[in-house]
Amino acid sequence: MHFRYKIEGGDFTNAGSTASAVKKVLKQLNIDPVIIKRTVVGIYEAEVNIVAHAYNGVIDVDIDENRIFARFEDAGPGIPDITKAMEEGYSTASEIVREMGFGAGMGLSNIKNNSDKLEIISQVGKGTTVEITNYFNSK
Amino acid sequence: MNLKDISEAIQGDILYTSKDLMKDYSYAFASDLMSDVLTVKQSNMLLITGLINVQAIRTAEMSDIRCIIFVRNKKVSEGMIALAQETGISLIHSSFTMFKTCGLLFTAGLKPVY
Numbered sequence: 001m002h003f004r005y006k007i008e009g010g011d012f013t014n015a016g017s018t019a020s021a022v023k024k025v026l027k028q029l030n031i032d033p034v035i036i037k038r039t040v041v042g043i044y045e046a047e048v049n050i051v052a053h054a055y056n057g058v059i060d061v062d063i064d065e066n067r068i069f070a071r072f073e074d075a076g077p078g079i080p081d082i083t084k085a086m087e088e089g090y091s092t093a094s095e096i097v098r099e100m101g102f103g104a105g106m107g108l109s110n111i112k113n114n115s116d117k118l119e120i121i122s123q124v125g126k127g128t129t130v131e132i133t134n135y136f137n138s139k
Numbered sequence: 140m141n142l143k144d145i146s147e148a149i150q151g152d153i154l155y156t157s158k159d160l161m162k163d164y165s166y167a168f169a170s171d172l173m174s175d176v177l178t179v180k181q182s183n184m185l186l187i188t189g190l191i192n193v194q195a196i197r198t199a200e201m202s203d204i205r206c207i208i209f210v211r212n213k214k215v216s217e218g219m220i221a222l223a224q225e226t227g228i229s230l231i232h233s234s235f236t237m238f239k240t241c242g243l244l245f246t247a248g249l250k251p252v253y
Contacts, residue, residue, distance in 0.1 A: 013218075016197030020226070023201070037203055041177045044201045048194075101190045101198070106174035113178070 005059040007050045012100050015051040018059050019044035031136055039068055039134045042114040045107045046072045046130050052097040067135045078124040140164055140248060142206060146231050148247045149240050154215055154230040155223050167249045169241050173198040181252040189237055191215060193222055200226045210237045
């Protein structure tokens with residue numbers, strides 16, 4: 001099954017609605033709660049990243065019997081140095097983002113720690129694509 | 140500790156309970172930083188926070204946290220309560236500081252996650 005969600009930059013009121021929708025689907029599919037939690041934590045962080053840093057974005061979620069794949073494609077400033085952005089504590093977030101409880105430089109490392117597979121491709125001045133894959137039978 | 144005991148220990152007000160007034164909690168985690176909360180793998184814990192916005196509720200939802208205690212006497216919005224009802228997360232309001240709330244609940248028997 002496939003789902004598509006549109007995300008607006010700066011829309012903190014609705015940030016997390018995609019992760020919430022995915023969580024409901026995975027629960028209905030009786031996926032292991034531990035795998036559901038790590039999957040939705042990663043999706044939520046990636047969703048918040050679009051809201052916090054990009055102008056807008058699209059999230060595509062594809063679920064089959066073996067895995068969930070989520071692609072986060074945004075139009076935004078891009079990430080000049082992905083390795084540095086992955087470091088815990090490194091952040092370029094605005095004061096507004098920090099007031100929302102995020103922007104402490106934990107997001108990308110949190111996504112990495114909660115993914116079986118993570119790909120990040122970014123072009124400065126254009127945008128960023130993040131791809132997360134989690135397998136349902138992973139340990 | 141169940142929600143009733145927890146609320147009494149901090150002289151709190153239960154703003155919403157999702158039918159789990161008697162459910163027992165063993166662990167608590169306190170933070171205003173939601174990314175920190177999202178790193179915690181512990182289940183059966185409650186969140187103590189001074190962050191008053193819908194992202195606190197969303198973070199709890201993703202982290203399988205069933206109860207949030209809002210400290211420092213901050214006003215919880217109708218939108219937050221509505222989202223808590225939708226996601227089945229109980230809410231307690233406390234006028235105490237985070238430090239005092241944590242101290243009282245620690246003394247009462249709630250454990251840290253690490």
